[in-house]
Amino acid sequence: MTMHKPAATRNPPDGGHSSNGRILVAAEELFSAHGFAAVSINDIALRAGVSKANVFHHFATKNALYLAVLRRAQRDAAAHLHSLEQDTGPLPARLASFSGKHLLRLLEQKQLSRLILRELLAIGPDRARELAENVFGENFRHFVLILRAGQQSGELRSDLDPAVMATTLLGANVFFFEAQTLLRQFWDVDFADSPERFTTTLIEIVLHGICPIPRNVQEKFRPAVGSTDSSTPGVPARRGQKRRQRPH
Amino acid sequence: MTMHKPAATRNPPDGGHSSNGRILVAAEELFSAHGFAAVSINDIALRAGVSKANVFHHFATKNALYLAVLRRAQRDAAAHLHSLEQDTGPLPARLASFSGKHLLRLLEQKQLSRLILRELLAIGPDRARELAENVFGENFRHFVLILRAGQQSGELRSDLDPAVMATTLLGANVFFFEAQTLLRQFWDVDFADSPERFTTTLIEIVLHGICPIPRNVQEKFRPAVGSTDSSTPGVPARRGQKRRQRPH
């Protein structure tokens, strides 16, 4: 009945140099790299340069700390994706821009991305709703809305579910991110280290498909998508030393 | 110097009802659902109906058990994906068939898929090579080969990297799988429980793009893709939610 647990879930004031912030940062790094269960409070305390007891001073339980990290990640992601909105220019160019930035963001924030993808593999329907509403929901819906508008203005085919369009585009990006290490192993693949090249081709595929486009319509109906780069991606000649040697 | 550790890594004889097999099955289930670190040997022993010491009788360490599970999963996956090849019919139809089967396989073997995806999030370049060669390598390369052949025969555009085509298709499927629970939360999405519907639209997107196709070429250049099947297995209504606790 002492009730001297002052902290529980303090509001996280800063992001870096208070103890609270350092704990959050350390926890994010470790959870992202190794997963929830594989990281001990001691690890986090050590990396944050505080005592283990201090971690429990700021966060009631390990789980609460994990949730705090997740929430911060969600907030960051949502905030950043907000800035991706761009309402000028033709829709294909906007899609290309969005997709490119989305992939870049995934790669820049490896930790965060991995954290969320890990979470995706473990959640049940209950937490799915929270994630859906707090992180992806708004952006996904916004994306779908843009696509739907494009359908009504005639810029996009209206016989396709826009949500599938969105899933395809985002899914390809996410997969590129999580399989990047793996893609590097294939000699067929020379874009593993060049997200720009991947994005360019991906957008071209999603916009116009992989089936041949007859000559007479080719130019009329294929809006350029920025990237005045004259060289087509083509079947890329083997890039400079990509040769990965087998150890034996 | 007693050397009485008889088992170490016994060859796994069967898949189901010997102790060895039951341990492997239990381990696969638990590792898939919760990850390596979150599962204790005791959990596995309990689920397999054997003593904890018996687990160590068959597998030298927890890590060895995990590797055995992974190896079995890889073997299964590789074996099954072999059966996806289908060399008759026009290329678009074959792609549709392949993609559909691939997605179905992902969903049927949730455990396996999750296990491998989890692994994908944690590996360094060293283990990436193993995964790449044992599980995905052959199939991915084969897939790319088919696409490249399609390019040379004129069935596919030759100005696009076939590896990106493959990545796009497979990536969309994988993302559909891992985000399924999340997709169910969006009202925009009505295909979350109907992989067939998703596959159909996905293939249409990848083949012909999301940009409008002018009338005069619409029929001439858009090969049908079979799948006159109109009945989907239906949206199985809301699943009875099984309460799963956060890891602790």
Add this chain to the structure above:
DNA sequence: ATTAAGACTGACCGACCGGTCAGCAGGGGA
């Protein structure tokens, strides 16, 4: 100077971890 309230710590707790070990049951060869 006194007080009160965080921020913070070292020592500690019971539970459980991965892993070991001596030994039991039983079946087949001699």
Add this chain to the structure above:
DNA sequence: TCCCCTGCTGACCGGTCGGTCAGTCTTAAT
């Protein structure tokens, strides 16, 4: 019959886990 081998178990080990607690240090208002 004896013996040995294999599959298997309960008891146990040192260590680490998440979490608690009594108490110190710092700061600022009284």
